[in-house]
Amino acid sequence: MASLKSWFPIPRSSHFSLANLPFGIISTASGPTPRAAVAIGDHCLDLQEFSASGAFSSLGFDVACFSKPTLNDFAALGRPVHRAVRKHLQDVFAENTSIPDVLQHNPTLQEKSLIRRDQVTLHVPMQIGDYTDFYAGKNHAFNVGCLFRGPDNALQPNYTHLPVGYHGRASSVVVSGTPITRPNGQILENPAATPKVPIFSPCRRLDIELELGAFVSKGNALGTNIPISEAADHIFGFVLLNDWSARDIQAWEYVPLGPFLAKNFGSTISPWVVLTDALEPYRCTGIPNDTPLLPYLEEKEKKNVYDIRLQVDITPEGQPPTTILNSNGRHLLFSFPQMLAHHTVGGCPMAVGDLLGSGTISGLEPGTEGSLLEITQGGKQAVQLNGGVERKFLQDGDTVTFYGVCGTEESGLVGFGECSGKIQPAPKI
């Protein structure tokens, strides 16, 4: 892939090359009202300011969407508009831009619209109506199933026939950088004892789950479905997602209706939405599925997951970071279009801004598992961290950071930036 070079300085190592241009919601000290922006190198382009100059007038859409506190209105304009806006911005920033007067030769607009990213506050980019978490990381499902039910019953009979999913909690989805408070809850100190009597305690087995998230840009009415052939065009773009999990609370509460308080104390997303088009060059096949699928889940082309290099670091308070795992976005049994087709096949209405989580993305090799539960084999084997400390589960003061990136510096990186959160102690109740 030839690199898209820019007249604007973009560090080669930046996740936000001209090949990316992800969208987010920013505010600044001098402009505290949240508004839309695009990340580019170490900067971001304030789309409210930029569009006010008439820079998008040739595209013929209403730029009021860039003055909103979420990207929902922009997302709702549809994939052709997202594509045209991104392409136009690539033209504006291209080394040999055909439209140098728009920004390259316009120092006033540069001054007003280009802001260093370390000067902005980032917000949850979408108003999320509903959040659904899937379980499409087959290796994770198998690993966790082994821990809970043994290898013979690790995967339920339905697992390869449909993307298993459940409703999550939209209100506790937060943006990278938001502190995560360790949850209190009911746990069994000795799960083997009878009778089973829980104690009330701060979670002792606080974990991460490495996931991708997808935002919906186009909904469907109650009682109708989104066909698999159209599902990709209903997706606005992608973020990293940390589905923080309280394993001890989960083990006690989750039968028979699924995880609840074990998940709803916080779910962290990366702030920049990487458009579906930016990931297009990195489409690949996922985990092969030998099970014949019902037609509503059958994709014409089976390249609908993405080759995204994923990394998770833990940084204990006052210690250097340690990379505890590397995984890849390809380790999914079902694609997001399949998830969307399944989600709606019974008539459930999706809305712009709805968030879908992939499920935890684990590889097959040691060091590629997407949760501490798997890495430590259920808390039996500690992970050694730099600085001579070790972890089975997270401690207060730990910061966990996810990274995800596609491509090469040569072609221009397409990355997600950081998805990070620091653990705060549980409150006294």
Next chain:
Amino acid sequence: MASLKSWFPIPRSSHFSLANLPFGIISTASGPTPRAAVAIGDHCLDLQEFSASGAFSSLGFDVACFSKPTLNDFAALGRPVHRAVRKHLQDVFAENTSIPDVLQHNPTLQEKSLIRRDQVTLHVPMQIGDYTDFYAGKNHAFNVGCLFRGPDNALQPNYTHLPVGYHGRASSVVVSGTPITRPNGQILENPAATPKVPIFSPCRRLDIELELGAFVSKGNALGTNIPISEAADHIFGFVLLNDWSARDIQAWEYVPLGPFLAKNFGSTISPWVVLTDALEPYRCTGIPNDTPLLPYLEEKEKKNVYDIRLQVDITPEGQPPTTILNSNGRHLLFSFPQMLAHHTVGGCPMAVGDLLGSGTISGLEPGTEGSLLEITQGGKQAVQLNGGVERKFLQDGDTVTFYGVCGTEESGLVGFGECSGKIQPAPKI
């Protein structure tokens, strides 16, 4: 209880006596913009019109909340304001009102603000951020647990220690009268066969669940909790809730993460929110719980469920209605304040407008079970309906209507009106 008599004609059999005054969102042919109203007898009082006359000026709150398309802003004003507004309206309508000039002697305002209820369109009364469905109907949990797992494992060990709940789908909560489309989905024709290979089919075991819903009027921040002692004041009011359920889809999909497509094709609520204060005289004790509770769930006074007479009718197309069950709101093991205290104990943030479902409310006697699954013992024993027809599960064209009411005609009924939906055929996919 002495009846509150009114100068305004209120039929004795009306659910909407002066002792009730529930809030909803209406629109009319001549006023198509949704706005707040209170139901009274066969009429409703348009609160936008009524408040514009200055009728609430003595109460000192911003009446702009009554011009909004949901009750969220009114709910957010808090229970003291809800109480004062209801009390003021009771004064306005009282037989010997001390303020006859406000409405009784004001035919112009009567003309503008009192609308026959059969002339209004009713809307979902709240903007629902998140919807959580609990499972606090112990008799139902036991009955269903027996069908799925046998009597020895019917209730999981956690069941009496905490209100089991799971996240539902907010986008498919609809108001009474909205048609419900039979969902398509994956079902096992013969669950006993191996290997288990699902077919794609319209749901064949379409069911109801008789529940109460509670709306949140006051939230909490991420990482904080709502103490049990304050939880009641975080509840705005109550509605009837039909948690339509596709039993065959559910049986196949629900392991290990809980119900998903089996529930998210539609959940119907009654349109009028009965305030917590209106139900106050009907507080009673629920199902006794012999399990000692952790302090965060321990209520000082154990009278926090309500003596609400519940009834469910089925009306097949072209047939008369048949009452298939009678139950009571008292058949709950946990109260809504306990649900709210549990929901937030790990730091999950609630927001104004969030909806909590009680779980299916079944009694112990035959004829009091809150779902067809229980009534028909898993589809084995048909229910005989008037007109010579029978049902194991719902057929296309069936209308299901829930009713709920407290008190007597003597004291003035406090009721919920109807919570109704008609089954439409599944679409061809």
